[in-house]
Amino acid sequence: MARVHLMPPEHNAGAEHMLVSMLRPLVERGHDVQVWLSRYGKAHREYEYRGIKVVPLEARLDFPTAVRRADVLMAHLETVPSTASLARGYGKPLVVVCHNTHRPTFRDAAAGGTALAVYNSRWMEREAELFFAEYPKSVRPASSLIVRPPVFADEYATKPGKAITLINCNAEKGGKVLEALAERMPDQQFLAVKGAYGEQILPDLPNVEVLEHVRGEDMRERVYARTRVLLMPSSYESWGRAGCEALASGIPVVAHPTAGLCESLGEAGIFVDRNDIDGYEAVLRKLAAPAEYRLASKRAKARSAELDPAADLAAWCSVVESLA
Known part of the structure; x- marks a missing residue:
C-alpha cells in the first residue's frame, strides 16, 4: 500500500x-x-x-x-x-x-x-x-x-519526428532556454509540452507549438513521435526520466550537466550549460547534419539498452x- x-x-x-x-x-x-x-x-x-x-x-x-x-x-x-x-x-x-x-x-x-x-x-x-x-x-x-x-523502452520507442522539444516549460526546467532558442531559430519547429507543476513559460511564436499536459501513456505518439531532439536544460534533475524515455527512440538529448543527468544519460548525453544559449544553438545546428544526427541517435539507443x-x-x- x-x-x-x-x-x-x-x-x-x-x-x-x-x-x-x-x-x-x-x-x-x-x-x-x-x-x-x-x-x-x-x-x-x-x-x-x-x-x-x-x-x-x-x-x-x-x-x-x-x-x-x-x-x-x-x-x-x-x-x-x-x-x-x-x-x-x-x-x-x-x-x-x-x-x-x-x-x-x-x-x-x-x-x-x-x-x-x-x-x-x-x-x-x-x-x-x-x-x-x-x-x-x-x-x-x-x-x-x-x-x-x-523505463520500459518498447512503450516509448517510435520513429523520431522533426521538432526540438521541451517537456515541462517552467523556468527551472528550461522554459527560458526554449524561448531564446525559438527566437534565434525561426526556421526550426519547436514543441513546448506543459508540465505537471510550476509556472509554464510558453513562447507566443509562430514556430512554437504548445501541447497541453500529456498523459504518460500518450507520450510516445503525441510527443516522441514528433521530436527530433529533446532539450533538458534543467537547473536540477536527480535522474531525468524524460531523457531516458527519449533515448528509447534514438532521440538525442541536449542537457545541462546536473549530476543526475550525467549519470542517467551517460555518454549518450550532449551537455551544455543552461546559461550558454550560443552553445545550445551550436549543438542544434550541428545535429541538423544527417551524419552527426545518426551518430548521436546510435549512442542514444545504446544507452537505452544499457538502462534495461x-x-x-x-x-x-x-x-x-x-x-x-
Whole structure:
C-alpha cells in the first residue's frame, strides 16, 4: 500500500511514473497493490491504473484502517512523515522512495522505522551517505536499494519526428532556454509540452507549438513521435526520466550537466550549460547534419539498452516481498 499526493492519469510527473513502473511488476507477481492519495484532485471514486488500485482522497475512505490490513507501506515526497507515523503505530514495514537529494528527503527517511530506502541513482546514494555522516544521530534506514527510474523502452520507442522539444516549460526546467532558442531559430519547429507543476513559460511564436499536459501513456505518439531532439536544460534533475524515455527512440538529448543527468544519460548525453544559449544553438545546428544526427541517435539507443530495468526491478520485488 502506497501513500502519495497525486497519481496518473491526472498528474504525470517523473516521480509518480517511477512509482507506477515499480508497482507494475508487483501486480504482475500477483500482489494486491493500492495507492491512496493525500491531495484532492479530479477523481471522486476508486479507479485502476496499470493494474494498481488508486483511492482518491475524495472517496473519503479510512486510510488508517486500510493500513492495518497492509503488509508493506510505501511513501514518497510530502507523504513520508505521516505515513511513517502510521507505520510505527501499526508495526508495518515502511519503504521510502527518495526522488531528490534535498535535505528534507533524507531527514524524513531517517525519522525512524524505515525498513528500506530506495535511491534512484548512485549519486543520490552518495549524497545520503554524506547526510548520515553529517548527522550521525539520525536513524539510518534498515536497508537501502538503488532502483533507477524504470523505463520500459518498447512503450516509448517510435520513429523520431522533426521538432526540438521541451517537456515541462517552467523556468527551472528550461522554459527560458526554449524561448531564446525559438527566437534565434525561426526556421526550426519547436514543441513546448506543459508540465505537471510550476509556472509554464510558453513562447507566443509562430514556430512554437504548445501541447497541453500529456498523459504518460500518450507520450510516445503525441510527443516522441514528433521530436527530433529533446532539450533538458534543467537547473536540477536527480535522474531525468524524460531523457531516458527519449533515448528509447534514438532521440538525442541536449542537457545541462546536473549530476543526475550525467549519470542517467551517460555518454549518450550532449551537455551544455543552461546559461550558454550560443552553445545550445551550436549543438542544434550541428545535429541538423544527417551524419552527426545518426551518430548521436546510435549512442542514444545504446544507452537505452544499457538502462534495461529488468535487473533493478527483480531486485526491488525480491526485497519488498522479503519485508511482507
